[in-house]
Amino acid sequence: MNQNLQQSLSSAAPALSMQGIHHAFGRHEVVKGIDLEVLPGEVVCLLGPSGCGKTTLLRIAAGLETLQRGRVALEGKEVAGGGGRHLPPEKRSVGLAFQDSALFPHLSVLENVTFGLKHLPAGERRQRALTLLEQLGMAAHAESYPHMLSGGQQQRVALARALAPEPQLMLLDEPFSSLDARLRDQIRDDTLHVLKKVGAATLLVTHDPEEAMFMADRIALMRDGHIIQVGTPRELYCNPSDPFVVTFFGEVNELSGEVRDGQVMTPVGPVDAGWLAEGSTARVLVRPEALQVAALDAPAETHSHSHTVMAKLLGRSSLLHICAHAPDGEEAHVHARVPGVFLPAEGQPVTLRLDPSQVFVFPSRPAGARAAHGQAQQDHRHYAYDHDGQ
CATH class of the missing domain: 3.40.50.300 (P-loop containing nucleotide triphosphate hydrolases)
Known part of the structure; x- marks a missing residue:
């Protein structure tokens, strides 16, 4: 135009x-x-x-x-x-x-x-x-x-x-x-x-x-x-203004944690949350396509790393069910969507890397609480890191 x-x-x-x-x-x-x-x-x-x-x-x-x-x-x-x-x-x-x-x-x-x-x-x-x-x-x-x-x-x-x-x-x-x-x-x-x-x-x-x-x-x-x-x-x-906007446009992995030194530690790695109050609880929404997965050359039987639980071919993409390991031992079941055919075996150790444009952080609200309509409740920051769950 x-x-x-x-x-x-x-x-x-x-x-x-x-x-x-x-x-x-x-x-x-x-x-x-x-x-x-x-x-x-x-x-x-x-x-x-x-x-x-x-x-x-x-x-x-x-x-x-x-x-x-x-x-x-x-x-x-x-x-x-x-x-x-x-x-x-x-x-x-x-x-x-x-x-x-x-x-x-x-x-x-x-x-x-x-x-x-x-x-x-x-x-x-x-x-x-x-x-x-x-x-x-x-x-x-x-x-x-x-x-x-x-x-x-x-x-x-x-x-x-x-x-x-x-x-x-x-x-x-x-x-x-x-x-x-x-x-x-x-x-x-x-x-x-x-x-x-x-x-x-x-x-x-x-x-x-x-x-x-x-x-x-x-x-x-x-x-x-x-x-x-x-x-x-x-x-x-x-740039969703509310968690509802994120979740309405597709599946998300939902994680949470306390803000410490401007970050939230999650099983998929640290997430920048420096604009939230120190010690507050954050809600972290991660789209499956935000998780970039690579096979890790490590023994499958130890499970001390993040590893594949299940992998399904959906045609143009592969859907991976992953047990993500945090450094402190915390675990979470997350989904990753990977372009093309990528089907690691059950138990395969993997590394995870986040696309920051598909990760959104919001302040948590008490159950039943509702935010004022029209007010932005997030300001996701761009960051990237490698995380192997060790």
Whole structure:
């Protein structure tokens, strides 16, 4: 993206602005004071576990749920807010696509896509629909009916239908979750290319971290009705503000220890924690890919070193179960993920080396305690060391 375009986007009104959004079903509050923006041409993913409030937030943006508290604006124009203002969905210029494609069964593929274009001349309607179907690989099925299509093909048609009226904002709620893995990868790739080509601002709801990282310019990670962190995929993965952010993006090895002389001693070696109070307890989260493993030329039967418990080939990587030994004799069972085929035998002594960019240190909290939302709780430092567990 060139500098002039970046400046024009930053100065334009957000395609979607949500401020102070609260929503409850009965006494159960599911959205708790959300602020969120989607800029023109930007794909923002609402990511989080089931029940965190992400679909409710999308439905409020669409007008499918009546706003209870807060303000919603599209391109700077309020569509829901004070005084009970509520513009209905059909007047909001939003495109909607859900897990269920919900195509009209009695209409052909072409007729489904042109359904929302009745304000245009017939020739223009047809051309716009065929262009979108071509971009989504469905032009050859224009005269087919929904029952003649696979689930993936139906979803492509639903996306074309949502995009056809050129909405200000696309709202996608788990649109790929019902598809098998290989088909899902292809369709979301095609969808991303089309969204970027037409320049549609998009809010996508998903529970899949990998999908969010693939699709999003920015991710808003939710938990219990709050947004925990907003940022680029790289920011959330490499600079998480909360332990929940680390653990949501994949398996981690969780260790702990006291801060002594600015470090925490763990079975995988010393970890820098100089910014935490001396004597405090630290929570250390280590991603499996952070553990770099090498076989050690030492007798297997002594087990005085870190050693392999089990090794499994997963295709593109190998997963190692390792008994890690600290110098003081403390042990921990940890997982390491190594690229390619690396399958040391059971009991094989190994050395461990950490990639500091995949290690995160947080202050421990008493059980049940919760930190204030929006406050960074970690400041992981870069360090590297060799550790053979002797």
